[in-house]
Amino acid sequence: MDRNNQTGATEFLLLGLSGQPEQEEVLFGFFLWMYLVTIAGNMLITLAISCDSHLHTPMYFFLANLSCVDICLSSVTVPKMLVNHVLGSKSISYGGCMTQIYFFITLGNMDGFLLSVMAYDRYVAVCCPLHYAMRMRPRLCVLLVAVSWLITHLHALLHTILMVRLTFCSDNAVHHFFCDPEAILKLSCSDTFINDLMILTVGGLVFLTPFTCIIVSYACIFSTVLRSPSVRGIRKALSTCGSHLTVVSLFYGAVLGVYMHPSSSYSVQDTVATVIFTVVTPLVNPFIYSLRNHDMKGAIRKLTFRRLVLSRF
Incomplete structure (x- = not known):
């Protein structure tokens, strides 16, 4: 490519999900509603867990962390799109894009x-119930979350550093509502072989490791459940895992739909899958866990009642 057409990008243009002004107005209202519900729902889950001592267990500790991550994930992408719409702008600075x-x-x-x-x-909980308290000690739970944060931060740092070293073409239009790494990579005039290699190897490893752990865990769970002679025991085990399995299916279904194919075939369907992954999944997670969980519904009712009582005084 001609060197004259290369530039050190200072900003990118986020074209959004639609080029039609009428559709953009509808999408703005829809995304604003989804974002507010996401924040409120996940904050309610986190507060309910922190305020109810009966929910101070490993399962709800991990759920509270998931709710906090979902709040942050939505806040990384959606607010910038909403602000740009209000200001009538489509730009995002180079630094803002890399941060995103x-x-x-x-x-x-x-x-x-x-x-x-x-x-x-x-x-x-299902396969080793007698050893649950011994295995899932608070220190181990904190360690698992801390190690997860360390791995994900190092992984993101690697890809961001590799992205920063690239030169971008004069065409800085991103056909998305945020700086999706795949979409930004396609704008580069530099050789992206190292980036693609790291996505395939390190990115594949970071993706497949938790996914494999989930598959193995549920294979063991279903194997144990099928050997159980008690129908009541089977129902209890399935109800225990039902909410989590629903969230896993939605999350990994969207991720596989958008990232597990060559980047050259990136299309509108991938944009829809990304919206599900970044916006819809954080939105529905609180409802999935609260509507299917009696303890969570009880904690939310107590929290709401407490707030109503305090508001009267």
């Missing part, structure tokens, strides 16, 4: 690691 990429990779991977840790927690 860093936290998007960190939080997206953190979701996967937390889901794998939760799958292990369910495995111990």
